[in-house]
Amino acid sequence: MTMHDDxxxxxxxxxxxxxxEQFPEWSGRPIRRRPSTGTVNAVFRVGDDLSARFPLRRTDPAEALAVLEREARASAELAQVSRFPVPEPVALGKPGAGFPMPWSVQTWLPGTVAFDADPSGSHAFAEDLAAFIAGLRDVETRGRRFSGDNRGGVLADHDDWMATCFEESEGLLDVPRLRHLWSRFRELPRTAPDVMSHGDLIPGNVLVAGARLGGVLDTGGFGPADPALDLVGAWHLLRPGPREVLRRALACDDLEWERGRAWAFEQAMGLVWYYAESNPTMSAMGRRTLERILEPTR
Structure with a gap:
């Protein structure tokens, strides 16, 4: 079953x-599709050291190329500042052979994604994740500010999307309880300026090695955003004890912490219903994150 209509x-x-046809220097290398819960790209391993990423959703090729070029710049910038391994851009491919859009090539990172090597109980992993987030926050924004329509700006701007999620989640979740929670989350004020952020710290984008952070994937969204945005990893990736380790390491005050919880809530609500049939792993992740968000706070 496909995940998207397009x-x-x-x-x-x-x-x-x-x-x-386009990169004959790599011709003859073994090509293996990477099993993935990803929802944006199909990923293929090319030989031992490269990965090719193909957008899953049809869009205008010129627009798709602009997105890939922007993502390549962001990934290259993050690779220069991260103390943990991240993929680096290598090349951009053109439409052809029946595939209608441009595509990208990156370096391949070894490791096991957090979906398959659950680090949620590891204090050491939480410390590593905090160090990764702190390192990004230390990068100069150079005057850049959040300018997208995704997560990272104003919580209340997502009211229409959340209304859709609540409607689609009837029969799947305790919608009245979740509506009430969003009514509080959307009012949380923003008090701090943008910082540089990864933007999507979910289990499929994090590599684990020996219960430590082994690397971070999907770095094309690196850019300025609400400082609370990367705190979504606290609920997507961690149980209560390690979650508190991360909070202490980042010295989060109550407001920033709650805004991180709110961004995790906004993301998780969309995952449960949208991928209920087409990507059960992502849907289950959304449910787990919501359960963690609804845990009694101490």
């Missing part, structure tokens, strides 16, 4: 043809 199919044969 999803584009890409196969190993298509990838092999694109590489042979």
């Amino acid at each position: 999803q584009v199919d890409v196969t190993t044969d298509i990838v092999a043809t694109l590489i042979r």
